[in-house]
Amino acid sequence: MLAYLLLALAIAAEVTGTVSLKLSDGFSKLVPSLVVLAGYGTAFVALxxxxxxxxxxxxxxxxxxAIGVAAVALIGALFLGEHLNPTMIGGLLxxxxxxxxxELGSAQ
Structure with a gap:
């Protein structure tokens, strides 16, 4: 159970880092740039x-x-003005x- 909690932390940290990468404007903004480093560092340690x-x-x-890709795509569409069309939604699914x-195959 702890492993899956750490995996959730890794995912949240990676998503935070990726969204902050967009907000950093090419590392020209200090605070989002620092969040990128902290997010990716936390993600890899937890992973x-x-x-x-x-x-x-x-x-x-x-x-x-997969969860990271889906979360970043949804955050981009909901909060960053990025487009998400039916084909892209199908790909995420x-x-x-x-x-x-x-996961099912590894349980066998």
Whole structure:
């Protein structure tokens, strides 16, 4: 259970870092630039701890990446004025479905 909480922290930190990367305006704004560094640093440390706890790297990375991609796309559409069309939504659903299948397959 702790491993999945750390994975959630890694995902939240990576999403925060990625959104802040957009807000940093090419690292020209100090505060968002610092948030990028803190977010990615926290994400990788938490991810390393999750892997050390024994969860399979393929499953962990798939969950981390898929939820991160979906979250950043939604945040971009909701708060940053970025466009999200039906094809893109379908792609996000396919990515999430692939992660679910990986998780199910690793349980067998």
């Amino acid at each position: 390393a701890l999750v892997l050390k706890m024994g969860l399979p790297v393929g499953v962990v990375y798939a969950i981390w990446a 396919l990515v999430i479905g692939g992660v679910v299948l990986l």
